Amino acid sequence: MTKRKQKDLFPVKIIDNQEIVPGVFSLETEKKFDFIPGQVVAVAMNPTDEPRLYSIASGNKKDFIRLIFDVNPHGKLTPQLAKLSKGDKLYMSKPFGKFLGTVEPAWWIATGTGIAPFISMAESDMYVGKKLIHGAKTPAEFLFSELFVQTLGESYLRFATREVGPGINSGRLTSWLKDLKELPGDVLFYLCGNPDMVVEVRDILVGKGIAIEKVIAEIYF
Missing domain, CATH: 3.40.50.80 (Nucleotide-binding domain of ferredoxin-NADP reductase (FNR) module)
Structure with a gap:
């Protein structure tokens, strides 16, 4: 997760949400936009909330977007993200950022x-x-x-x-x-x-x- 940045947010459906190690979750959503590996998305539970940024953790040829996050018990967003189930809704921006993967060594x-x-x-x-x-x-x-x-x-x-x-x-x-x-x-x-x-x-x-x-x-x- 990176620093906050205001972006237009769009509703996406949750496909899967699993706790892969204690306190760390892998969240998969429907994929509405193409992206370059290394880019981030802004995420919020509601379109008027201040979003948080997460790096995309899935390949650009997959049909979903994966985010991984660790739960901060005192945080405003991650405890809610951890409770999401298949079919629930989340708000997400178009991918952006300059931390871009390349074929260079x-x-x-x-x-x-x-x-x-x-x-x-x-x-x-x-x-x-x-x-x-x-x-x-x-x-x-x-x-x-x-x-x-x-x-x-x-x-x-x-x-x-x-x-x-x-x-x-x-x-x-x-x-x-x-x-x-x-x-x-x-x-x-x-x-x-x-x-x-x-x-x-x-x-x-x-x-x-x-x-x-x-x-x-x-x-x-």
């Missing part, structure tokens, strides 16, 4: 539900030449990891800070980046997740000689 770096735009890119066949650096607290929090294992193979690196499991590295992804002796200068770096991670990773990349124009960031709150 890139490193994707994400934490939490910041993985959403990379799900969209991978399901849209934009995974060739990509490396995903994925951070979480526990193995269960690597959302859609099967998709990335299948599409990226050894170019999918997971870092967990509390628990580890098969194929998962222990520690923070930022520590791994700091320890790298060099970074590729001919790829783009897409950063998506909480603000602290995005700022820290951006500073690490620039400090290692990556041109700032090669760093594309999307901040989640």
Whole structure:
């Protein structure tokens, strides 16, 4: 989820809504508009409400739009989103934004539900030449990891800070980046997740000689 932005909203029907890990939901709605992987939509329960922004987390050839979100018990929107069922109505804007997937070689770096735009890119066949650096607290929090294992193979690196499991590295992804002796200068770096991670990773990349124009960031709150 990204910062608020006022947009015209349109009614869409809920197709499915599942809690995929405790406190995290995958919500699917009918698809009324085409989009570029990486774009966001503004979402609200009512057309007069102040919307919140969510990255689309589904491939652009699918016949639905998927959003993933974690529930904030004190939030105004996510507790209501979690209660939606098939056939219910939600209000959504046309897709927009500049965090756009391309076929160019890139490193994707994400934490939490910041993985959403990379799900969209991978399901849209934009995974060739990509490396995903994925951070979480526990193995269960690597959302859609099967998709990335299948599409990226050894170019999918997971870092967990509390628990580890098969194929998962222990520690923070930022520590791994700091320890790298060099970074590729001919790829783009897409950063998506909480603000602290995005700022820290951006500073690490620039400090290692990556041109700032090669760093594309999307901040989640």
